[in-house]
Amino acid sequence: MAGSWASGSRGGKRGRRGLAAEINVTPLVDVMLVLLIVFMITAPLLTTGVEVSLPKASADNLQAPKSQPLSVSLKTNGEIFIQDTQVAPDELVSTLLAIAGEGYEERIYLRADEGVNYGGVMDLMTRMQRAGFRNIALVTDPKANQ
Template sequence: MGMAVGGNNSGGGGRRRRGGSRKGVISEINVTPLVDVMLVLLIIFMVAAPMMTVGVPIDLPETSARALNSETQPITISVNASGEIYLQETAVAADEVTAKLEAIATTGYNERILVRGDSAAAYGVIADVMARIQQAGFRNIGLVTQQRQDQ
């Protein structure tokens, strides 16, 4: 009884897979589908983002003034046709406007505050809102209008 030494097909010590050279489990992540999904989401958000800027529907009066150039997103206070007041997109009572703006002023915000008044809103409500903004310490107030289409 002898023992074979050397050679590739020897039965001793070496391990050999059955069926030739099979590859093991691939543990790599295929990023191509991930990139495809991310690009589709990017396009969707690029299209949808401009539509989500201001959520309070208001019929702005038309003027011949040009659009404002602003580097930062200003605080917007909206007054709709029924006299409801919104700070950005949150409904607030008229007596809360000053307190909320004073809280914002403590954070160091000193940019322009824009007032968006519906063309059917009562002038007195818009004037009251502007007075409350001044009481809060803001002096740079702008009225938002739409540019006339005939120009």
């Protein structure tokens, strides 16, 4: 009898069921949960600013210029100095042009007190650049880098 059952003597139907029209939801749920976790982790990184702690790096000193370099200093209280001479903020550009002349290509060293806010330094640099001074170097304390 076992042989007749295996040969399909039951009319060829052999306990066959109709096609199941159901969707297997388990793989879909697994994929959706993985995507949800990925988006939960990456979304906050994309929408909020990243807190940055800028690195402290020591760089090799530049070669000393042959002549006395031109330096502009900005103090915490807003006083501006060219070399050792105090200059009013609105007279900075005209004084630099009188000292260096137009087309001055040498490096100008900008020294700002660490208490000066970033906006004050950028304002000073912007005024110098608009006047045609493009070679500006920021000076740091070499002892702080060690």
